[in-house]
Structure formats: C-alpha cells, structure tokens
Amino acid sequence: MRISVFGTGYLGATHAATLAHWGHEVVGIDVDPHRVRRLAAARPPFHEPGFAELLTGGVTSGRLTFSTELDAVGDADLHFLCVGTPQLDGSRAADLRAVWSAVDALLPRLGAGALVVGRSTVPVGTATLLQQRLDEALGAGRAEVAWNPEFLREAHAVEDSLRPDRLVVGAGSDDAADRICAVYAPLIDAGVPVVRTDPCTAELAKSSANVVLASRISVVNVLAEVCEAAGADIERLTEVLGLDPRIGPHYLSPGLGFGGGCLPKDLRAFASRAAELGVSTAAQLLDAVDEVNTHQRHRTVQLATDLLGGTVRDRHIGVLGAAFKADSDDIRDSPALAVASALAAAGACVTVHDPKAAHHLAHRRDLRVADGIDSACAGADLTMVLTDWPAFAAVDPAALSAVVQRRVVVDARLSLDVERWRAAGWDVRALGRPREVSLGGTEGSADDGVGLADPRAVDRDLRAG
Ligand SMILES: NC(=O)c1ccc[n+]([C@@H]2O[C@H](COP(=O)([O-])OP(=O)(O)OC[C@H]3O[C@@H](n4cnc5c(N)ncnc54)[C@H](O)[C@@H]3O)[C@@H](O)[C@H]2O)c1
Numbered sequence: 158m159r160i161s162v163f164g165t166g167y168l169g170a171t172h173a174a175t176l177a178h179w180g181h182e183v184v185g186i187d188v189d190p191h192r193v194r195r196l197a198a199a200r201p202p203f204h205e206p207g208f209a210e211l212l213t214g215g216v217t218s219g220r221l222t223f224s225t226e227l228d229a230v231g232d233a234d235l236h237f238l239c240v241g242t243p244q245l246d247g248s249r250a251a252d253l254r255a256v257w258s259a260v261d262a263l264l265p266r267l268g269a270g271a272l273v274v275g276r277s278t279v280p281v282g283t284a285t286l287l288q289q290r291l292d293e294a295l296g297a298g299r300a301e302v303a304w305n306p307e308f309l310r311e312a313h314a315v316e317d318s319l320r321p322d323r324l325v326v327g328a329g330s331d332d333a334a335d336r337i338c339a340v341y342a343p344l345i346d347a348g349v350p351v352v353r354t355d356p357c358t359a360e361l362a363k364s365s366a367n368v369v370l371a372s373r374i375s376v377v378n379v380l381a382e383v384c385e386a387a388g389a390d391i392e393r394l395t396e397v398l399g400l401d402p403r404i405g406p407h408y409l410s411p412g413l414g415f416g417g418g419c420l421p422k423d424l425r426a427f428a429s430r431a432a433e434l435g436v437s438t439a440a441q442l443l444d445a446v447d448e449v450n451t452h453q454r455h456r457t458v459q460l461a462t463d464l465l466g467g468t469v470r471d472r473h474i475g476v477l478g479a480a481f482k483a484d485s486d487d488i489r490d491s492p493a494l495a496v497a498s499a500l501a502a503a504g505a506c507v508t509v510h511d512p513k514a515a516h517h518l519a520h521r522r523d524l525r526v527a528d529g530i531d532s533a534c535a536g537a538d539l540t541m542v543l544t545d546w547p548a549f550a551a552v553d554p555a556a557l558s559a560v561v562q563r564r565v566v567v568d569a570r571l572s573l574d575v576e577r578w579r580a581a582g583w584d585v586r587a588l589g590r591p592r593e594v595s596l597g598g599t600e601g602s603a604d605d606g607v608g609l610a611d612p613r614a615v616d617r618d619l620r621a622g
C-alpha cells in the first residue's frame with residue numbers, strides 16, 4: 158500500500174518506519190527540514206531503543222522516504238496524521254493548528270476515495286470538524302476522515318508499534334475501516350485485538366486512556382503522602398494493591414509524578430473539551446489530578462531545601478536525570494527538569510547528568526551539565542535521582558561517597574536499593590517512605606559527620622559554617 162505520514166516526531170517517525178517494515182511504501186512528510194534530512198539519512202532525531210535499526214531497514218529497502226515537499230505524497234491514497242497537538246499557550250486546550258495545517262496541505266492532493274486517518278491525540282469531535290472541511294472543499298463523499306489513535310509509550314515505541322496490545326479503528330464507513338485494517342494485516346493476523354468503532358469513540362479511547370493513567374499516578378502519589386505522614390511504607394502498600402487483580406501491579410510507581418509530551422497536556426485538553434461539552438465534573442476531578450502531580454515537584458524541592466537546612470542558596474546539588482522517564486531523551490514537561498530548574502532558580506548550584514537528554518540542556522545558563530554521574534555529584538551537598546534510569550539505580554553508593562561532600566540522596570523515583578545505600582553511610586530520602594533515622598548516618602563520610610536525617614541538624618551545621 159502507498160501511504161503518507163504527516164509529522165515525523167516520536168509518533169510519526171516510528172509509525173512510518175513500522176509501516177515500511179511491514180512492506181508498505183511510505184513517505185514521511187514534515188515541515189522541519191533538519192528532521193527530514195536526518196531521517197532520510199537513517200539518523201534518528203531522537204533516542205528510542207530499536208528505532209535506529211527499524212529506520213535503517215526502511216530507508217535501505219527504498220520503501221521509506223522522507224520529505225518536506227508535499228508533492229512527495231504522490232499517488233498515496235491513505236494519509237496518516239501524526240503531527241503534534243501540544244497544549245495551547247495560555248489555555249488548557251489542545252493546539253490543533255498543525256492538524257489543520259496538514260489537512261489544508263493535503264486537500265489539493267486528495268483524489269476521489271482518499272482516506273485521511275488521524276493518529277495524533279485530539280479532543281473528541283476533531284474528526285467530525287475535519288470531515289466537514291473535506292466535504293466543503295471537495296464535495297461530500299469524496300474523501301473520508303477516520304481516527305486510529307496510537308497508544309505507544311516512549312522508550313518502548315518500537316516494541317509497542319510492532320506488538321500493540323490493541324488497535325482502535327474509528328471510521329464512519331465499513332470501507333474505510335477495512336482499508337485501515339488492511340494496513341495492519343500483520344498485526345491482525347497475529348491476533349492483536351481490533352475494536353471497530355466510530356471516530357468520536359476512537360478519539361476518546363485515546364485521551365481517556367491517558368486520563369486514567371494520569372489519575373492512577375496521582376492517586377498513588379496521594380497514598381504516598383499519606384504513608385509518609387502516617388509512618389507507613391508506600392512500596393509495601395503498592396505491592397499489596399497490585400495483588401488485587403482488579404487493580405493490578407502495573408503503573409503504580411509513586412514519586413515525582415508524570416511528565417512528558419502526552420499525559421500532562423492530554424489531561425488538560427480532556428478537561429477543557431469536557432467543559433466545552435458542558436461536563437464540568439471532568440475538570441473538577443482532573444484539575445485535582447494535575448494539582449497533585451505538580452505538588453510532587455514542589456514536595457521534592459521542599460525536601461531538598463529541608464535537607465539542606467532551609468535554603469539551597471549556594472549549595473551544590475548533583476541531579477541525576479533530565480528526561481521525563483528512563484530510556485528517553487524527551488524533556489517535554491519533565492518533572493526532573495522542573496525540579497532542577499526550581500532549585501537553580503532558588504540559588505543552588507545544580508549540575509545535571511542524563512545519559513541521553515543532556516544535549517537539550519546545552520543552551521541552559523542556569524544548569525551545569527555533566528557527562529557522568531561522578532562529575533555531576535562531585536562536591537555535592539545533596540544528590541538527587543530524578544529520572545528512573547537503570548544506570549542510576551546501579552550506582553555503587555560506596556564509590557559515590559568518595560566524590561560527594563555529603564552522603565545525602567533524594568530518591569525521587571524510589572529506584573535505589575535503600576539498604577545498600579544506607580549500609581554505605583547514605584541518608585536516603587524519598588517521598589512516601591517513612592523517615593528512618595539512618596543507622597550509619599553520615600559518619601565517616603566526606604562531610605563533617607552531622608547526621609543529615611534530621612533537617613534541624615543540617616540547619617545547625619550550615620549555620621555553623
Ligand atoms: N510521543 C508519544 O509517545 C506519542 C504516543 C501516542 C500519541 N502521541 C500523539 O502523537 C502526536 C505527535 O506527538 P509526537 O510526540 O510525535 O510529537 P513531536 O513534536 O515529536 O512531532 C510532531 C511532528 O509534527 C511536525 N509537524 C508540525 N506541523 C506539521 C505539518 N503541518 N505537516 C507536517 N509535519 C508537521 C513537527 O515538525 C514534528 O516533527 C501528538 O498528538 C501526541 O499526543 C504521541
């Protein structure tokens with residue numbers, strides 16, 4: 158099948174390469190010439206495990222091309238929309254300008270029977286408006302709009318594309334639904350469940366999933382705060398919750414909360430659209446989810462401040478992580494970066510290390526960037542693990558003791574082996590974990606031996622000099 162893919166970001170580039178892998182002839186269209194040049198040369202513009210191989214396979218087969226030129230769409234008669242739908246400036250709503258612009262660009266190229274298939278995450282009702290636009294411009298029945306949302310996770314984009322757990326096909330006609338299903342024949346033959354529905358339900362299927370996921374994280378983080386206040390342990394608590402088959406063990410990790418290019422903006426766009434539709438209770442619930450999420454960032458900054466005796470000014474903080482999650486270089490709405498930035502704004506000397514996202518920080522004047530864990534933490538009064546990279550969990554705390562000023566770590570992703578770190582003399586703090594007085598304290602560490610488990614002790618220490 159000859160297919161065009163509009164937008165070649167995390168979603169579109171992965172989708173285009175996956176389609177070519179299945180044998181389709183695919184052209185990826187993007188307005189960003191730099192991105193297109195890289196992709197055409199089989200050089201991934203972002204970090205995504207397995208993507209380089211998939212891209213190279215497609216480009217070298219000749220089935221996968223990229224262009225900024227609309228004429229490259231050629232005689233493709235199925236067009237996927239994978240452009241960005243970020244949050245609109247000054248509003249919670251989604252910014253759909255890229256969607257409209259891609260459709261306007263496509264209009265003169267749509268022959269009779271053309272099918273435009275949305276894959277971007279959009280507010281419910283978008284497909285209906287796009288269909289109206291096509292009908293007005295081309296005449297009713299000439300071209301059809303359908304929605305086929307994508308559920309891939311960054312860091313797992315390739316495996317999620319090659320082996321999704323469901324396909325949602327939202328089309329107004331059986332013909333359109335059949336043509337979309339034909340694109341995914343290898344998946345359907347392999348038994349991936351397909352839900353055929355109308356475009357509105359398909360649009361909602363995607364945004365609703367992200368609303369549920371975001372809400373689940375905020376619920377867990379509320380439970381973590383209660384655990385902390387009550388002296389209970391959130392990790393044992395989520396273990397118990399996960400054993401209930403109605404809840405399940407996945408997506409229950411407490412900590413710094415959700416970020417990225419999807420959950421935060423999709424949550425807000427959903428609330429905004431629901432309000433437009435007159436459903437005000439959605440915003441009541443989802444604003445609370447959003448507030449709880451932001452609260453995790455404030456709590457983490459506050460914890461750092463407390464551990465440094467009430468002020469972070471001129472204190473050295475080694476931050477491990479800038480990406481919004483492990484195995485990604487994406488820093489969109491990254492909780493890690495939000496915390497690092499807030500601490501720098503409060504006067505701390507913040508040095509950040511991230512295995513893949515550091516290139517995004519080159520222009521930042523408020524943050525120093527280190528190319529390794531040791532250099533990020535050299536002389537640190539406080540170490541903070543803000544992204545769940547396995548490399549951070551694998552750090553040898555005894556070895557790190559030699560480079561830091563004080564052995565105090567904030568484990569904002571609850572990813573460290575607490576006993577091991579405590580055995581090496583570290584004071585380990587995490588949102589949701591009971592505040593244990595560290596047995597080894599910081600005695601014998603590179604600092605002056607003041608037990609940092611008690612913020613008042615730090616305060617005394619810092620005031621003393
Ligand atoms: N990132 C994910 O994991 C993921 C997963 C599922 C769904 N989504 C959804 O997919 C959409 C894209 O997300 P993303 O993360 O890939 O965004 P992105 O910012 O990485 O990529 C968007 C791309 O669209 C291009 N673009 C903008 N206007 C265009 C136009 N008129 N014509 C052609 N290209 C244009 C941009 O230059 C950019 O390369 C969003 O709606 C998002 O919510 C993303």
Ligand SMILES: O=c1ccn([C@@H]2O[C@H](COP(=O)(O)OP(=O)(O)O[C@H]3O[C@H](CO)[C@@H](O)[C@H](O)[C@H]3O)[C@@H](O)[C@H]2O)c(=O)[nH]1
Pocket residue numbers: 278307308309310311312367370374407408409410411412413414415416417418419420423481482
């Ligand atoms: O138990 C958890 C799980 C995740 N997170 C955080 O939540 C955010 C989002 O994580 P994840 O969902 O794994 O990554 P995304 O790539 O943003 O994927 C989400 O957003 C995509 C874009 O819409 C959807 O396609 C996916 O299905 C949906 O999981 C990250 O900051 C994670 O650190 C937690 O705090 N606790």
